[in-house]
Amino acid sequence: MSKGEFAIIGTGEVPCGQYPERTEFEIAYEVARLAIKDAGIDKNEIGAVLSAQHIMGSEYNTEAVFGRLPEAIGAKGCKITCMTSSGGASSFSIRKTAEGILHSGETDTVLVIHAQRFSQFTMNEMARYFAVAGSDEEWDVPYGMTYNSLAAMITQGYLAATGTTIEQVAAVSVACRKWACLQPNAMYNKKEITVEKVLSSRMVAWPLTSLMCNVLADGGSAYIMTTAEKARKVCKKPAYILADASEYSHRGITTAKVKDLESLGTFLTPIAMKAYERAGLGPKEMSIFEMYGSYPVVQLILLDSIGICEPGKSGKLVASGATSPGGKYPTTTNGEALSFGHTGTGVGFGLFVEGVRQLQGKAGKAQVPNARFLIENTGGGAFMDCHFTILGNEIPA
Amino acid sequence: MGIKELLNLSDEDVKKPMPKPSKWSRPFWENTKQGKLTLKRCKDCGHIDQPPYLYCTNCMSENSEWIEASGKGKLKAYAINVYMVPFPFWDDMPYVVAMVELAEGVTMISNIVECDHDKLKNGMDLEVVFDDVSPEFTLPKWRPVKR
Numbered sequence: 001m002s003k004g005e006f007a008i009i010g011t012g013e014v015p016c017g018q019y020p021e022r023t024e025f026e027i028a029y030e031v032a033r034l035a036i037k038d039a040g041i042d043k044n045e046i047g048a049v050l051s052a053q054h055i056m057g058s059e060y061n062t063e064a065v066f067g068r069l070p071e072a073i074g075a076k077g078c079k080i081t082c083m084t085s086s087g088g089a090s091s092f093s094i095r096k097t098a099e100g101i102l103h104s105g106e107t108d109t110v111l112v113i114h115a116q117r118f119s120q121f122t123m124n125e126m127a128r129y130f131a132v133a134g135s136d137e138e139w140d141v142p143y144g145m146t147y148n149s150l151a152a153m154i155t156q157g158y159l160a161a162t163g164t165t166i167e168q169v170a171a172v173s174v175a176c177r178k179w180a181c182l183q184p185n186a187m188y189n190k191k192e193i194t195v196e197k198v199l200s201s202r203m204v205a206w207p208l209t210s211l212m213c214n215v216l217a218d219g220g221s222a223y224i225m226t227t228a229e230k231a232r233k234v235c236k237k238p239a240y241i242l243a244d245a246s247e248y249s250h251r252g253i254t255t256a257k258v259k260d261l262e263s264l265g266t267f268l269t270p271i272a273m274k275a276y277e278r279a280g281l282g283p284k285e286m287s288i289f290e291m292y293g294s295y296p297v298v299q300l301i302l303l304d305s306i307g308i309c310e311p312g313k314s315g316k317l318v319a320s321g322a323t324s325p326g327g328k329y330p331t332t333t334n335g336e337a338l339s340f341g342h343t344g345t346g347v348g349f350g351l352f353v354e355g356v357r358q359l360q361g362k363a364g365k366a367q368v369p370n371a372r373f374l375i376e377n378t379g380g381g382a383f384m385d386c387h388f389t390i391l392g393n394e395i396p397a
Numbered sequence: 398m399g400i401k402e403l404l405n406l407s408d409e410d411v412k413k414p415m416p417k418p419s420k421w422s423r424p425f426w427e428n429t430k431q432g433k434l435t436l437k438r439c440k441d442c443g444h445i446d447q448p449p450y451l452y453c454t455n456c457m458s459e460n461s462e463w464i465e466a467s468g469k470g471k472l473k474a475y476a477i478n479v480y481m482v483p484f485p486f487w488d489d490m491p492y493v494v495a496m497v498e499l500a501e502g503v504t505m506i507s508n509i510v511e512c513d514h515d516k517l518k519n520g521m522d523l524e525v526v527f528d529d530v531s532p533e534f535t536l537p538k539w540r541p542v543k544r
């Protein structure tokens with residue numbers, strides 16, 4: 001991929017939360033409509049319709065791979081449709097699929113869709129799924145391991161190794177909530193929270209309290225991706241994809257490439273630096289940092305790795321308010337899984353779409369003034385991989 | 398009252414999940430039943446795979462042996478589950494889930510048992526104990542070494 005070869009020209013999103021009456025099909029059709037409208041293109045210009053997997057299974061997955069979406073949207077010019085999944089990293093792998101299709105020349109316009117409805121499942125079904133999803137069925141699950149306990153272990157190890165305090169961990173939840181309060185589609189956008197409130201919320205997996213854990217929710221988003229050439233013709237302010245860098249580590253945390261929790265940054269930092277280098281930009285040029293943490297500690301480890309603070313010091317940075325609205329390092333400007341809501345494979349999509357909105361100047365109350373470039377990441381599994389992407393509303397020389 | 402009675406759950410709802418061994422991991426579970434913690438080591442390059450796989454993940458050799466581990470390890474990190482766990486583990490709360498680094502260099506997820514939760518410390522020495530969780534399965538768990 002050469003720098004700025006592809007661009008996003010429009011996005012769509014529905015409110016995130018508990019909406020049991022709103023099916024995943026309705027979400028998919030609606031976000032597609034909104035993205036097409038936002039991009040200002042004719043639906044028949046779309047040559048490929050890609051969808052992300054609905055997790056915990058759904059008729060939606062079968063229907064999507066049997067070609068339901070282009071038909072329902074009325075994308076009469078569609079030539080290719082498929083579903084791409086790599087769990088939490090799906091927003092990245094699906095975009096790579098879109099790039100490949102655009103690169104082939106078969107079409108110059110791709111529609112990418114994510115939809116999820118968790119509210120169709122019972123609490124126990126979800127608890128069971130998320131015990132197994134993050135953990136190894138043979139080696140972890142028999143010990144009562146859960147996704148929350150995985151994040152709790154990483155938090156405990158990170159705090160012990162770096163001297164970061166639990167108050168600083170709580171500050172991540174506080175900052176995410178502040179951003180969510182500026183987002184009309186966020187699940188929790190009514191009231192800000194304090195460090196004290198986060199710490200005094202119910203203990204779930206020590207040292208994590210419930211307000212340090214994400215909440216599963218229904219939601220979805222979509223975007224239209226084109227070649228940069230077309231983007232310049234049809235869109236006033238496209239968001240160009242400037243560079244990516246990726247790395248895979250493991251299935252289970254016990255076989256992570258980096259063994260010590262205090263040095264997880266040594267896995268992430270080279271990926272981020274490679275992405276910066278490929279974009280010809282550095283952390284100083286970034287207006288926004290869209291970090292997919294899903295748990296506060298992961299956001300801290302990511303912030304440690306992207307060149308804005310010394311490793312192990314991100315907790316202090318977050319507690320200072322630097323990552324909050326109005327701060328020097330606007331981070332996860334939609335409030336992310338912690339406050340926007342965890343929509344399965346959609347957390348990465350939500351952050352990506354929010355980043356695009358910011359660069360297009362369409363982020364409303366959350367708008368970071370003069371946003372030009374941003375760094376975004378995603379990753380899936382039990383922190384199995386990491387992908388950093390640099391986006392910009394201009395292509396640097 | 399347990400969670401089963403409290404929520405009127407079925408036996409199936411509270412049944413503990415057991416390992417589902419693969420062809421290449423079955424000896425591990427057969428050995429824990431005999432009170433032995435064993436690891437799959439490559440006979441060609443000496444690499445230990447935990448979890449084990451079909452062939453050595455270092456050199457792809459199929460030539461391997463099961464070696465008995467020392468049963469010594471160190472606590473790397475831990476969490477104490479106190480809420481929102483699957484029903485089969487509800488009545489066990491609070492319980493410790495931990496990363497344990499074995500003397501042989503590999504790391505496992507396990508429970509830390511026979512311990513005071515307030516006295517857990519990363520880096521502390523642990524030793525293996527065997528818990529017969531069902532007639533078919535014995536899980537290796539860990540406890541602090543008494544000084």
Ligand SMILES: [Zn+2]
Binds near residue numbers: 442443
């Ligand atoms: Zn080998």
